[in-house]
Amino acid sequence: MNFNLAWSEISDWIKRSERIFIKKLSRNDTSWADSPKNGHQNGFFIPRSIAEADFFPELKNTNPAKSHIFDVDYPTFWPATGEYKSSRIKHFSLRNPGNKQKEKPRYEWHQTGVPKEQFQSISPASLLVSGKLKKAIAGAGYWFIVVDSVSDEAEIIETVFELDVDFHFGLFDPAVIATPALQTDRLIAELSQAIKDGTLEQYIKKQTLPSPKILADSAQKVWLHENNAANMNPYSVSRPGDAVMRISRDIEYSIYKQAELRYRAAQxxxxxLHGGSDPVTNLVRSFSELDSIFLSAAQTRKSRAGLSFEHHVERLFKDGCVRYEAQAVFGGRRPDFVLPDIKALNVKGDAVIVSLKTTLRERWKQLALEKPLGTIYLATVDDRVSKEAIEEMGRNSISLVVPESLKKAKESAYDGYENVITFKQFFDNEVKTKRPTLILPLIP
Known part of the structure; x- marks a missing residue:
C-alpha cells in the first residue's frame, strides 16, 4: 500500500500547524518495522534538542519506583491512513540507578504507538514530518507523515524548508511555505516597475539562466572563500566528497534557484501580459505554453544537477593533477571519466572508469556492461541507495564512491560494505597508492 500523500495535502497540514518537526529517519528509526520480531522498540527516536524544545508534550515521572523514567501518553493523528493512535514518549534519564555498571544516560527520547506499516520498506534517508496543530482534531494535537525519500514530495520538502546536505532534524516555522523571501519581494518590485514604465520586454530579455560552467565556477568560488582554501586538491582537502556534495547540492542550487526564479517569472x-490583454484570458488561452515552461523548468533542474556534479568532480581531478579524459566515446558508450585516458581501455592494463550519478535508482545497471574494459567506480551523492542495490553492485564488481559523511551516516545504508568507499579513500588509496602513475608530476 502507498502511504505517500501529495504535496498539496502535506502543505495543508503544515498550514494548520503552529510548528513543524522534520527528521531524516535513521536505520534505528525504521529497521524494527521490517523485522519479523515484535520487539520493544517499535517506534522512532526524538533527539534531545528537539525533546527539550517545547514541541512535544511534557514528560513526567509516573512511576515513583522508577524515578529515572519519564514518559507521556498522548493522541496522534496519521493523515496517510486517517488513523488516530495512542502514542507514548519515554525517556530513561539514567539506566537503573542501582545498576553497578553505572551506564551513561540516554540522550534520545523514544516514541512508540505508531502505525508499523508506514515505516516498512521505505528508502534510506526518508523523512518524518510532524506538526503541532493550532487546533486539536478529535483530541489529537499532533500529526505525523512518513515521506519516502525517493518521492517527489520529499524533494519538495527539502526545497521548501531548504534542508541542506548535512540535515538530520530540525524545527521549522510553517510560515516558510507562505512568506516570500527578500529576493522574491525584490523581483516583484522590479517586474511591477517594468510594467509601469512600459519596459517589460527589455527587462525580460535581460533574464537568462547562467551556463552550467558559470554556475559551477560561482559555487566553487563561494566554497573556497568559506573554507579559506586556494583550490580543491583532494589530497589537501580533508573531506573532498563532502565538499563536492555541499557545493553542488547547497551552494550551486541556491545560486541557481535565484536565477531560475527571475528567468521563469519573466517568461x-x-x-x-501579452498584447495588453486581460491576464486571465491570456492564462486560459496560453495554458499549454505555460505548461511547457514548467515542464522545461523541471527537466532543466534535473539535468543541471548531473552537470553540476560532473563539473565539481572534474575540479578535484584537475586540482589533484590526476590524469583523466572526460566524456570519451568508445563502443557506443560514454563514461564520465576514464583514468588516464581512452587509449588505456584498448590496452591490457589498469584503466579506471569513473561514472557519476547524482541519484542511482536502477540506472547503475548499465555500468555492468563496462566491467571487462576497466575497474569501475560509481560516484554518487545519493543517500537513498538500498542495501539490496549495494550488494548487487558488489556482485557486479562495481565500487561506490560516496561523500565521507554519508559513508557513516545513520540514515544511509552504506556503512559496513567493502564496495563502498569515500572520495578521500578513492583518491588516497585507489589513485595515489595503487596507481601512482595516474598523478601528473608537479611542474616546478
Missing part, C-alpha cells in the same frame, strides 16, 4: 509575465 510567465510575457505570456500573461
Amino acid at each position: 510567465v509575465a510575457r505570456i500573461l
Whole structure:
C-alpha cells in the first residue's frame, strides 16, 4: 500500500500547524518495522534538542519506583491512513540507578504507538514530518507523515524548508511555505516597475539562466572563500566528497534557484501580459505554453544537477593533477571519466572508469556492461541507495564512491560494505597508492 500523500495535502497540514518537526529517519528509526520480531522498540527516536524544545508534550515521572523514567501518553493523528493512535514518549534519564555498571544516560527520547506499516520498506534517508496543530482534531494535537525519500514530495520538502546536505532534524516555522523571501519581494518590485514604465520586454530579455560552467565556477568560488582554501586538491582537502556534495547540492542550487526564479517569472509575465490583454484570458488561452515552461523548468533542474556534479568532480581531478579524459566515446558508450585516458581501455592494463550519478535508482545497471574494459567506480551523492542495490553492485564488481559523511551516516545504508568507499579513500588509496602513475608530476 502507498502511504505517500501529495504535496498539496502535506502543505495543508503544515498550514494548520503552529510548528513543524522534520527528521531524516535513521536505520534505528525504521529497521524494527521490517523485522519479523515484535520487539520493544517499535517506534522512532526524538533527539534531545528537539525533546527539550517545547514541541512535544511534557514528560513526567509516573512511576515513583522508577524515578529515572519519564514518559507521556498522548493522541496522534496519521493523515496517510486517517488513523488516530495512542502514542507514548519515554525517556530513561539514567539506566537503573542501582545498576553497578553505572551506564551513561540516554540522550534520545523514544516514541512508540505508531502505525508499523508506514515505516516498512521505505528508502534510506526518508523523512518524518510532524506538526503541532493550532487546533486539536478529535483530541489529537499532533500529526505525523512518513515521506519516502525517493518521492517527489520529499524533494519538495527539502526545497521548501531548504534542508541542506548535512540535515538530520530540525524545527521549522510553517510560515516558510507562505512568506516570500527578500529576493522574491525584490523581483516583484522590479517586474511591477517594468510594467509601469512600459519596459517589460527589455527587462525580460535581460533574464537568462547562467551556463552550467558559470554556475559551477560561482559555487566553487563561494566554497573556497568559506573554507579559506586556494583550490580543491583532494589530497589537501580533508573531506573532498563532502565538499563536492555541499557545493553542488547547497551552494550551486541556491545560486541557481535565484536565477531560475527571475528567468521563469519573466517568461510567465510575457505570456500573461501579452498584447495588453486581460491576464486571465491570456492564462486560459496560453495554458499549454505555460505548461511547457514548467515542464522545461523541471527537466532543466534535473539535468543541471548531473552537470553540476560532473563539473565539481572534474575540479578535484584537475586540482589533484590526476590524469583523466572526460566524456570519451568508445563502443557506443560514454563514461564520465576514464583514468588516464581512452587509449588505456584498448590496452591490457589498469584503466579506471569513473561514472557519476547524482541519484542511482536502477540506472547503475548499465555500468555492468563496462566491467571487462576497466575497474569501475560509481560516484554518487545519493543517500537513498538500498542495501539490496549495494550488494548487487558488489556482485557486479562495481565500487561506490560516496561523500565521507554519508559513508557513516545513520540514515544511509552504506556503512559496513567493502564496495563502498569515500572520495578521500578513492583518491588516497585507489589513485595515489595503487596507481601512482595516474598523478601528473608537479611542474616546478
